[in-house]
Amino acid sequence: MRRATWGLLFLAFAFGCSGKAADHSPPQSPLSLQAQQLQEKGHRALTLGDVARAGTIFEEVRRVAEGLDDRRLVAETLNDLGGIADRQGHPADALVLHQKALGIAHDLDDKALKAASLGYLGQAAQLLGNSDEAVGFYRQALLLARELKDRKLEAIVLNNLGLIQLRQGQHEDAQQSFRQAMTLNKELSEGRSLASNLANLGSVLEESKQLSEARGYFEQALDLDKELGDPEAVAIDLRRLGGIAELQNRLEEATGYYERAYASYVALKQTPKAAEMLKRLSRLAKANGSDDLAAHYDAALKALLP
Secondary structure, three states: OEEOOOOOEEOOOOOOOOOOOOOOOOOOOHHHHHHHHHHHHHHHHHHOOOHHHHHHHHHHHHHHHHHHOOHHHHHHHHHHHHHHHHHOOOHHHHHHHHHHHHHHHHHHOOHHHHHHHHHHHHHHHHHOOOHHHHHHHHHHHHHHHHHHOOHHHHHHHHHHHHHHHHHOOOHHHHHHHHHHHHHHHHHHOOHHHHHHHHHHHHHHHHHOOOHHHHHHHHHHHHHHHHHHOOHHHHHHHHHHHHHHHHHOOOHHHHHHHHHHHHHHHHHOOOHHHHHHHHHHHHHHHHHOOOHHHHHHHHHHHHHHOO
């Protein structure tokens, strides 16, 4: 799975959001073996962040699966392709693909495949902004995940459900969801997901005006993201820590965090976000009465956005 910049965990599993082994019999033909190998190759590409290549590979898996009339593999691949569509900013297309996968799962009476498809449907609905629909899918996926003892899927759904609760102002429910997800991800040693849980819990506490507690969780997320080598997440953590320091009127500390976030965004070639950090830095400099320093940041901003 990969973390979205606003805290959502994208589903991405070799089979149906689950750590459980698939029930496939050993490959009986060269085409079956080819499909299995391609599927694994697609997931490796996705893990490395090569979304376009993964999509091309999954399309080939779908072609082979349909030729073999392997309906379970077809459904898995529909979910994979829907996940690609989500990452590429097309959640409406993803929703259609996941609905087809869910239909096959019902036909096969495959609970693991149903849980996977429902989780993916929740993700697509959430990205479309259909919160109530997403919650409905997530609740169903959560029930099945717990029945199947699929802790990996349970943790992802809890995290994403917590984001909806946060946006709806249900802070206590959001905290509970993130803490439950955090416990599961610690047990599973899922570092990237745990870092997301920590940052999301920090966001709940920030909105609840518990700034010192929020700062502690953002610091933990930063340490873990550095350890995992996730530069985009590091930049986000630094920006969030700068925001907390600014709210607490620790302007020198906020400046330090924003400068580090700016450098991270420049390295990532994310110009709009780098520009936002320069705007914040200029604002803080002016608040401190440092007009020369503010002019320096303004000049850097002008050079960045000519």
